[in-house]
Structures are given as C-alpha cells and as structure tokens.
Amino acid sequence: MTDTLDSAPAAAAGTPASVASVIRAPRGATRTAKSWGAEAAKRMLMNNLDPEVAERPDDLVVYGGTGRAARSWAAYEAIVRTLDELEPDETLLVQSGKPVGVFRTHEWAPRVLIANSNLVGDWATWPEFRRLEDLGLTMYGQMTAGSWIYIGTQGILQGTYETFAAVARSLGRASTGSATGSGASTGSATGSGASTGSATGSTIPADDLRGTLTLTAGCGGMGGAQPLAVTMNGGAVLIVDVDRTRLDRRVAHGYLDEVADDLDAAVARVTAARDAGEALSVGVEGNAAEIFPELLARGIRIDIVTDQTSAHDPLSYLPIGTAVADWQAEAARDPEDFTRRARESMAAHVRAMVGFQDAGAAVFDYGNSIRREAELGGYDRAFSFPGFVPAYIRPLFAEGKGPFRWVALSGDPEDIAKTDRAVAELFPEDAALHRWLRKAGEQVHFEGLPARICWLGYQERHLAGLRFNEMVASGELSGPIVIGRDHLDAGSVASPYRETEAMADGSDAIADWPLLNALLNTASGASWVSIHHGGGVGIGRSIHAGQVCVADGTALAAEKLARVLVNDPGTGVMRHVDAGYDRAREVAAERGLTVPMW
Structure with a gap:
C-alpha cells in the first residue's frame, strides 16, 4: 500500500486552533499508535516541542535559532495523525519536516525515514536554502x-x-x-598550563578544572550546557548571552548558578571563585563581540575560551548595535546586510579569542562554524585555534565512543534512576562513567520526558540496550525506553569544521560515511533513521545521520537492539580505521570488527 500525504507547504507560522498551545508528550504504558515504534516517534516529536525543551515551540523551533521539528503546524498534525494510523509493517517518509508518503515495508524496517534540508552541492548556500524555505519547500x-x-x-x-x-x-x-603548569602566571592571561591562584594546595585530579576560569558565550538550547559542564568539572565560568531570558531559564533549570547585573559584578564573582578553587557559573547579559574584546583589553586572566553562540547561521547571531527586540525584524528586512554585519561582529568576537590564545589561554571552536563566519567577515587569523574534536575528542571517536541517550516514555523519573544503576552495574570498572552518572543524577534537571545521556563505545551500547529491554519486559520499568544519540558521533557525520576536521588522511569532506551509517542502521532494524544537511555548522558544511531504537520488552526489539547498537558505533571505528588511526585498528582487532584491508 502506498499513501500520498497532503499537508500545507507553508512555512511554520502561528499555532492553528486545532493544535494545543502547549504540547506535551503522553506519558505511561498505554499507546494510541499501533506499534511502539510509531508511538515512540510521535512522543519524541511532541517532546521536542514541549516548552520545557524547545526554544520557540510556537514557531516549531527546538534549538539553534532555526532548528525545527516539523515544517509547519499542518505538517505536524499530519505526522501525528499518520503515526497513530501507521501499521506495524509500514514506513512513513518525512521530507524536511513534511510527511509525504506511507509505504508497506516489514516489521524490521524503520517506522519513519527522515531527510532534512538536503540540497545538491552547487545549491547548498544559505541564500538558496532561505529562498526554498520561504517557498515552503524545506x-x-x-x-x-x-x-x-x-x-x-x-x-x-x-x-x-x-x-x-x-x-x-x-x-x-x-x-x-x-600555581601550576608551565604557564603559571598572575599576569593578564595564562599559559596552556594556567596558574590556578592560591587555592589549589590540595591534590587536583587530572580531569579537574579547579582553580581555572573559562570564558564562553551562548546560553541557549545547546550552549546552555556549558556552565554546568564546567562546574561539574570543578571550574569557574563566565558565560555571555545577548538574551537575559536564556540566562534566567538556565538558572531556573539548574544549569547556571547565577546572573550578574553587570560585567564588573560578573568578573568579580568568577575571579574570586577561581582564586578560591570553587566551582561557580555566572551569566552576564551582553554581546560577546563586545564583551570578549573588553575582557581582553582589561587583562582579565582567562584560562579557557570557547563559544556556542548560534554562529552557524548569521541571521541567528546578533550584530553589534542591534537590539534583541529588533533582531528578527532586521534580519527579515535585509538578510544580506544583516549577514554582513553579523560576520563583522563575529570577526571581532574571534579576534578576541585569538588574542586570549596569543596570551596563553586554551582556546577552541565548539562546533558552531564561528571561525569560518569570522573569516568571511574579514578576519584572516580565524583558524588560529582548533576545533574541539581534533583537539580533545578524536581519541574517543577512534574507539567508536560517543553520545548514547535514552528516554523514559513512561514519564517516570524513577525509570531513569533504575537505568542509571543498570548502566553502572554493566560497566563496573569505568570510573569516569560512574562519576558522570552520579553527578548527573544529583544535578541534572529533566526537561520534558525524563532522559539520560552517557558516552559508550563499540561493543558497549548494545549491552545497555538489551538490559533496558529486559527491564521493560520484566516490569521493572513502567514503560518502554527510547534509545538514540546525537548526530555528533564517531561515524555518522561529515563536517570539516567539526567532527571530521583535520582527519589523518585528509578525508574531512567525504560524505559517504554518514550515508553508509544511515543505510546500515536502516538495514539493521532501527525504529527511525534520518539524514540531514547543515546541522550545527550551517548549510553547505555537513552531512549527518541519526538513528533511534525502541526497547519495548519484546524479543523482536532485543534482536534489533543487538544489531543496531553494535553496528551504529561500529561505523565510527570503521571510518577511523580507514583514515589511518592506530587506536581504531586496535579496537577493531580487539572487539571483532571486520574491516577489509587492501
């Protein structure tokens, strides 16, 4: 059977009367769809638009300034309606947020296949994408x-x-x-082994940021993780955002300790915390393109500098001189001029970051394309500092290690507590994992459906998935578990400014790998699979793929989990073997991954 779905092509606007003003995913073990695969997809779509989760749910924007869950409210309604009607041997196709067809497949096939914002190479530019988006086509x-x-x-x-x-x-x-490290100093900025002041007399673990000060910007849906991540590692952090409401939201949700009234107060608070060896996060309202240069000029000692503003899309970065209240109107009125001014501001922002690096701070791009945008804005030293993946994460990727996340469809936080304990029991020797699970259980505020994330590698993720499935089957958990990951993963992305920057063999821009990942996950029995273009770095700069599985307690789910959760991270090991990484070769040999050599 093949159905063609007709939903309005118009871009998302106001919420129609038929859609509730507040969307919240159903909870519990009772489903309205005909399979848990379809029910899970529906609940997770709705969870993305929960006001606790989404940046601008009324506009269908989940995070990143423009990242939507569905193309329009009519498309959203059609997706939800179709998922409820979908047979267990049918597959829904979604083209850039719009449901376009239902096809008869089989129970092992994904219930949903998704492709978002994919453009042919010569057309993969922001102006062309926006033209097509304005036409309601993507x-x-x-x-x-x-x-x-x-x-x-x-x-x-x-x-x-x-x-x-x-x-x-x-x-x-x-x-x-x-005072520690090769750059021990009390001057304007520290060396790569920054001075930690007078409060570090006790032993400091190697992965502890105690006695350091981090400067960053962007406290929205993604960047909002930064302050808590720093304090969980023991450091002090100052985070800048142009929008005070974002900072206040992070305080309310426990990701940020406090918001200062002005820059002077913020600097006083974080420098005192750094010198005392205390973990503290402070937010301040302002434009990073102005505040970063100001802090550099003042000679404030900064140990670590990064950024997670929405720099991937110039229309989502506020230029110097534009008020937050005028942001959307100015961007819409003249996007080309707004882009020019945003890039000039990003150039000032990045120039200051390079200035901190020149003075000895550890500086890195956190995957938002700000270096490329600053270069387009006229700054020729924008790539003086590295991206975070080649600088810090690639050894983990070579092992197939990456973000493994799960969600309790029951809505019961106790299900997450139980799965936390199960993961800890599965990997008793992993001290870093135990430390994370303990801290997350104590400090992480759930947004929407209760969820957890941890980093697991090749031949590890399926053990957790199978254990969760057993817990659902036995009734230990009160409902099924959805298992997915970020697209920021070892083998699911080609992104030369982020995940695949500076690959050993120069294959940064080869996009075959995420396509193979998506095809393999489809063949292995994932519940839904997606292929996207752009991601967190912008149009023309990445291709990436995602997969999601459902542990519903059935024998069929166990078979699927055993394949998908081995094969998915396995593509990361495969990709790094092919690129020449010795550690990936070792992992493949140790853990039984066949990688043909020629």
Whole structure:
C-alpha cells in the first residue's frame, strides 16, 4: 500500500486552533499508535516541542535559532495523525519536516525515514536554502530537532562535560601547589598550563578544572550546557548571552548558578571563585563581540575560551548595535546586510579569542562554524585555534565512543534512576562513567520526558540496550525506553569544521560515511533513521545521520537492539580505521570488527 500525504507547504507560522498551545508528550504504558515504534516517534516529536525543551515551540523551533521539528503546524498534525494510523509493517517518509508518503515495508524496517534540508552541492548556500524555505519547500532540522530525539540541554551536557574534562587533562597542571603548569602566571592571561591562584594546595585530579576560569558565550538550547559542564568539572565560568531570558531559564533549570547585573559584578564573582578553587557559573547579559574584546583589553586572566553562540547561521547571531527586540525584524528586512554585519561582529568576537590564545589561554571552536563566519567577515587569523574534536575528542571517536541517550516514555523519573544503576552495574570498572552518572543524577534537571545521556563505545551500547529491554519486559520499568544519540558521533557525520576536521588522511569532506551509517542502521532494524544537511555548522558544511531504537520488552526489539547498537558505533571505528588511526585498528582487532584491508 502506498499513501500520498497532503499537508500545507507553508512555512511554520502561528499555532492553528486545532493544535494545543502547549504540547506535551503522553506519558505511561498505554499507546494510541499501533506499534511502539510509531508511538515512540510521535512522543519524541511532541517532546521536542514541549516548552520545557524547545526554544520557540510556537514557531516549531527546538534549538539553534532555526532548528525545527516539523515544517509547519499542518505538517505536524499530519505526522501525528499518520503515526497513530501507521501499521506495524509500514514506513512513513518525512521530507524536511513534511510527511509525504506511507509505504508497506516489514516489521524490521524503520517506522519513519527522515531527510532534512538536503540540497545538491552547487545549491547548498544559505541564500538558496532561505529562498526554498520561504517557498515552503524545506526546513532546517539541525541535528536532533528534525530527527525527534532532542532531550533538552542535557543532550549535549555529557559531551560538553567530557570535552572540558579533556581540556583539564590537556592543561598539564601539577597535582598540587598554589600555581601550576608551565604557564603559571598572575599576569593578564595564562599559559596552556594556567596558574590556578592560591587555592589549589590540595591534590587536583587530572580531569579537574579547579582553580581555572573559562570564558564562553551562548546560553541557549545547546550552549546552555556549558556552565554546568564546567562546574561539574570543578571550574569557574563566565558565560555571555545577548538574551537575559536564556540566562534566567538556565538558572531556573539548574544549569547556571547565577546572573550578574553587570560585567564588573560578573568578573568579580568568577575571579574570586577561581582564586578560591570553587566551582561557580555566572551569566552576564551582553554581546560577546563586545564583551570578549573588553575582557581582553582589561587583562582579565582567562584560562579557557570557547563559544556556542548560534554562529552557524548569521541571521541567528546578533550584530553589534542591534537590539534583541529588533533582531528578527532586521534580519527579515535585509538578510544580506544583516549577514554582513553579523560576520563583522563575529570577526571581532574571534579576534578576541585569538588574542586570549596569543596570551596563553586554551582556546577552541565548539562546533558552531564561528571561525569560518569570522573569516568571511574579514578576519584572516580565524583558524588560529582548533576545533574541539581534533583537539580533545578524536581519541574517543577512534574507539567508536560517543553520545548514547535514552528516554523514559513512561514519564517516570524513577525509570531513569533504575537505568542509571543498570548502566553502572554493566560497566563496573569505568570510573569516569560512574562519576558522570552520579553527578548527573544529583544535578541534572529533566526537561520534558525524563532522559539520560552517557558516552559508550563499540561493543558497549548494545549491552545497555538489551538490559533496558529486559527491564521493560520484566516490569521493572513502567514503560518502554527510547534509545538514540546525537548526530555528533564517531561515524555518522561529515563536517570539516567539526567532527571530521583535520582527519589523518585528509578525508574531512567525504560524505559517504554518514550515508553508509544511515543505510546500515536502516538495514539493521532501527525504529527511525534520518539524514540531514547543515546541522550545527550551517548549510553547505555537513552531512549527518541519526538513528533511534525502541526497547519495548519484546524479543523482536532485543534482536534489533543487538544489531543496531553494535553496528551504529561500529561505523565510527570503521571510518577511523580507514583514515589511518592506530587506536581504531586496535579496537577493531580487539572487539571483532571486520574491516577489509587492501
């Protein structure tokens, strides 16, 4: 059977009367769809638009300024209606947020296949994408917005936590003493082994940021993970955002400790915390393109500098001189001039970041394309500092290690507590994982459906998935578990400014790998699979794929989980073997992955 679905092509506007003003995913073990695969997809779509989760739910925007869950409200309604009617042997196709067809497949096939914002090479530019978007023909899906597996700020939190732990290790600080590392100093900025002031007399673990100060910007859906990730690693952090409401939201949700009234107060609070060796996060309202240069000019000692503003899309970055209240109107009135001014501001922002690096701070791009945008804005040293993946994360990718996330469809937080304990029991020797699970259980505020994330590698993820499935089958959990991941993963993305920057063999821009990942996950029995273009770095700069599985307690689910959760991270090991990484070769040999050599 083949159905063609007709939904309005217009871009998302106001919420129609037929859609509730507040969307919240159903909870519990009773489904309205005909399979848990379809029910899970529906609930996760709705969860993406829960006001606790989404940046601008009325506009269908989940995060990243423009990342939508569906193209229009009519398309959203059609998706939900179709998922409820979908047979267990049918597959729904979604083209850039619009449902376009239902096809008879089989029970092992995904219930949903999604493609978002994919453009042919010569047409893959922001102006052409916006022209097509204005015609209602496409939408920007970011990574997990348009693939319905965003779990709020926690979704990026552990990756951010792992990154800052790696930053701490890279500083090479001595374990004791009052001023540590090769760059010990009380001057305007520190060396790569930054001085930690007078409060670090006790032993400091290698992955602890105690006695350091991090400067960053962007406290929205993704960037909002940064302050908690730094404090969970023991450091002090100052985070800048142009929108005070974002900072206040992070305080309310426990991701940010406090918001200062002005820059002077913010600097006083974080420098005192750094010198005392205390973990503290402080937000301040302002434009990073102005505040970063100001802090550099003042000679404030900063140890670590990064950024997670929505720089991938110039229309989502506020230029100097534009008020937040005028942002959308000015961007819409003259997008080309707004882009020019945004890029000039990004150039000032990045120039200051390079200035901190020149003074000795550890500086890295956090995957938002700000270096390329600053270069387009006229700054020729924009790529003086590295991206976070080649600087800190690639050794993990070579092992197939990456973000493994799960969601309790029951809505019961106790289900997450039980699965946390199960994961800890499965990997008793992994001290870093235990530390994360303990801290997350104590400090992470759930947004929408209760969820958790941790980083697991090749031949590890399926053990957790199968255990969850057993817990559902036995009744230990009160409902099925959805298992997915970020698209920021070892083998699911080609992104030369982020995940595949500086590959050993120069294959940064080869996009065959994420396509193979999506095809393999489809063949292995994933519940839904997606292929996107653009992600967190912008149109023309990445191709990436996602997969989601459902542990519903059945024998069929167990068979699927055993394949998908081995094969999916296996493509990461395969990809890094092919690129020449020795550690990936070792992992493949140790864990039984066949990679033909020629």
